[in-house]
Amino acid sequence: MSKIVILGAGISGHVAASHLRRKLAKKHQVVVVSPNSNYQWIPSNIWVGIGKMKSEKIRFPLAPLYKKKGIEFKQAKAISFFPEGDKTEQKPYVLAEYVTEENKGKQEKVTYDYLINATGPKLNFEATEGLTPGKNKTYSVCTYTHADYAWEGLNTLIQEMKQGKKAKILIGTGHAKSTCQGAAFEYILNVEQELHKHHVRDMAEITWIANEHQLGDFGMDGMLLSYGSMTMKSNEMVEMIFEDRDIKWIIGAGVNKIEDGLAYYETLGGEYKTETYDFAMLIPAFAGHGFKAFDKNENDITEKLFKGFMIVDADYTPKPYEEWSVKDWPETYQNPNYKNIFAPGIAFAPPHAISKPRKSKNGTDISPSPPRTGMPSGITAKLVADNIIDSIKNGKDSLHHKGSLGNMGAACIASAGYGMMTGSGVSITTYPIVPDYEKYPKTQGRKLGKTFGEIGLAGHWLKLALHHAFIYKAKMRPFWWLIPE
Amino acid sequence: MTQRISKYQRFKMMNPIIQFFKFIYLSIKIMIIVAGGHGGTRKVD
């Protein structure tokens, strides 16, 4: 009998847990440890943040589903890792602390045979002074609670604009090293369209602020894509959309401090500037959770497991941008020091960024960290689960399933406005996610036919279809496993 | 404001009939790219 413990029940943790449970005999134990009682389909938070979807529609409680499916659920958060056990516990374990009312603060050694760390990112709001969701007129859409607040704030401003107030809206990244530009891009387009619907668009100045050196970088070093019969750069495509919608932009900007209605930022050119606003949605920096690890004698071995995020089979040798290769990126998400520990999704430490690193004239790093979107999070979680399943079934370690972001495609369907007949979406598909400049030297590291962009109503339908399909899949309804990650 | 998307382009982008076919086309194309497999990059098995 094997016991597999999964930390986190987000996209990657839940995908791993559901596949493990489906494919492994009941004698094997699948345990999920996660502090949130709900599963949430994060991509639809964009619509919660413009009041078009209630947050109840994007989440559901995990405990009843896990009970029904035979997955053990501990509503707790992992605190520290003991991959060799300790003086009194022979088996490797994770120290977890319960967060529910009745057990609050109670700690438990959760032993395992295999451990999947799928804890995603820590939303590091503290890295930017004054950036707290709901304070200083800044908001976030990174969780459903944040998105609910964002809609409250935006709705209040819309009502004021209806009374004649002129307003400034600022959307983008809230730190010089933030990632997830795609989510902010979706949100700015949705907000812009909502203002039209409320007949207050002409009362607002909308500005994009981001750490990208060029529009459309998205932390992916930009891309060359097919658009209709043309080949276009992603910066040209985003510029076209922003100009068409009268959205201004500030790029190469590292936001470093927020005061009430005032964002301080440094530019790549080395200038220190400010921007005023009445409503802002700024994506924070992402960080690891600050977990500690100890050996059986309780010596600190954190550096064997973590480098901010979890160390996996990537090549972490520091090297200049020109020497980066797709081969640096992990394939199995296995920790090299403890082979029964894996980290799919956002939880793994990337070898380096994808976008070219840039410094301001004052030496401040201002460039996006590498994004890891939902699709690769799901795919990497499934391949980790498949390798564990094979290892258990064959009785020996198996790593046949591989999936490097340098050999994997991803679709990013960015909502550009909600509405069955008036909605819009910008569908961008890239292959591979991490550019392979050796294979595709003339097309910015990506395969042209498979890297394409589309704008229009179909994109909105697609995003809505994905919302329903992935919630169906997450609820493990009949034949859920036929829906790909 | 600079009109960067022409009226005709906008018509095509928002016409439900054209977009219905685009929806089918995009769904299949995305499925092929994303579900079309993935693998390592370091050595060919």
Ligand SMILES: Cc1cc2nc3c(=O)[nH]c(=O)nc-3n(C[C@H](O)[C@H](O)[C@H](O)COP(=O)(O)OP(=O)(O)OC[C@H]3O[C@@H](n4cnc5c(N)ncnc54)[C@H](O)[C@@H]3O)c2cc1C
């Ligand atoms: C607003 C927004 C919109 C997005 N839109 C898209 C999109 O359209 N398409 C797309 O592909 N991607 C999108 N993404 C990205 C996508 O949501 C992420 O790639 C995905 O959620 C990553 O999955 P994950 O499981 O690695 O991390 P998460 O989904 O963040 O899950 C982490 C889990 O770990 C749990 N956890 C945290 N700390 C602990 C702890 N100490 N112990 C145990 N558990 C813990 C959390 O509660 C959570 O359940 C979007 C992201 C945002 C923020």
